[in-house]
Amino acid sequence: SAVISQKPSRDICQRGTSLTIQCQVDSQVTMMFWYRQQPGQSLTLIATANQGSEATYESGFVIDKFPISRPNLTFSTLTVSNMSPEDSSIYLCSAGGNSNQPQHFGDGTRLSIL
Amino acid sequence: AQSVTQLGSHVSVSEGALVLLRCNYSSSVPPYLFWYVQYPNQGLQLLLKYTSAATLVKGINGFEAEFKKSETSFHLTKPSAHMSDAAEYFCAVTTNTGNQFYFGTGTSLTVIP
Numbered sequence: 001s002a003v004i005s006q007k008p009s010r011d012i013c014q015r016g017t018s019l020t021i022q023c024q025v026d027s028q029v030t031m032m033f034w035y036r037q038q039p040g041q042s043l044t045l046i047a048t049a050n051q052g053s054e055a056t057y058e059s060g061f062v063i064d065k066f067p068i069s070r071p072n073l074t075f076s077t078l079t080v081s082n083m084s085p086e087d088s089s090i091y092l093c094s095a096g097g098n099s100n101q102p103q104h105f106g107d108g109t110r111l112s113i114l
Numbered sequence: 115a116q117s118v119t120q121l122g123s124h125v126s127v128s129e130g131a132l133v134l135l136r137c138n139y140s141s142s143v144p145p146y147l148f149w150y151v152q153y154p155n156q157g158l159q160l161l162l163k164y165t166s167a168a169t170l171v172k173g174i175n176g177f178e179a180e181f182k183k184s185e186t187s188f189h190l191t192k193p194s195a196h197m198s199d200a201a202e203y204f205c206a207v208t209t210n211t212g213n214q215f216y217f218g219t220g221t222s223l224t225v226i227p
């Protein structure tokens with residue numbers, strides 16, 4: 001199974017700034033996903049990132065707020081832009097999920113906005 | 115569209131007792147079902163998966179789950195709870211017609227010594 005490395009593991013940021021989260025996979029994967037997990041809640045899909053195409057965003061998430069890059073088959077970044085306290089959350093990267101295969105997750109980025 | 119419902123957001127069991135975490139799914143096509151565990155300050159770790167082979171699926175750490183089409187269920191069980199099982203558990207569904215996973219709201223398992 002794929003091993004996902006995500007960084008930073010946590011950060012405390014000032015209101016109005018932006019943070020880029022990196023996700024590295026130890027093997028080539030077609031699909032990568034970015035989720036948000038509010039404390040004590042389930043996962044909400046932000047977007048699906050396929051290499052060579054624009055990310056597909058879910059309802060309620062827009063590219064200007066959460067720009068995503070997918071430069072190759074092993075790497076992706078998610079930027080949280082112009083942060084506000086409402087963006088305080090855990091952001092999770094995953095990879096895989098083709099057909100009957102599971103998604104594999106990184107350890108997440110715990111983000112707090114002051 | 116697919117969805118999963120996890121009954122019981124919090125479950126407490128005594129150490130050594132049976133663990134039963136419930137998951138019911140909704141899918142218009144044959145589903146693929148997964149259970150994940152999340153320990154504090156970690157991501158999600160795959161426990162087991164059902165992908166249309168055997169209906170009784172064995173996973174890591176002594177967990178197993180049974181796919182019951184007639185009941186649209188995929189409940190997670192473990193015969194004897196261990197303190198290290200305390201965590202958040204998520205059920206998820208997808209299908210071969212799409213790649214998106216749909217996660218349940220999670221069940222927090224507490225193990226009482």
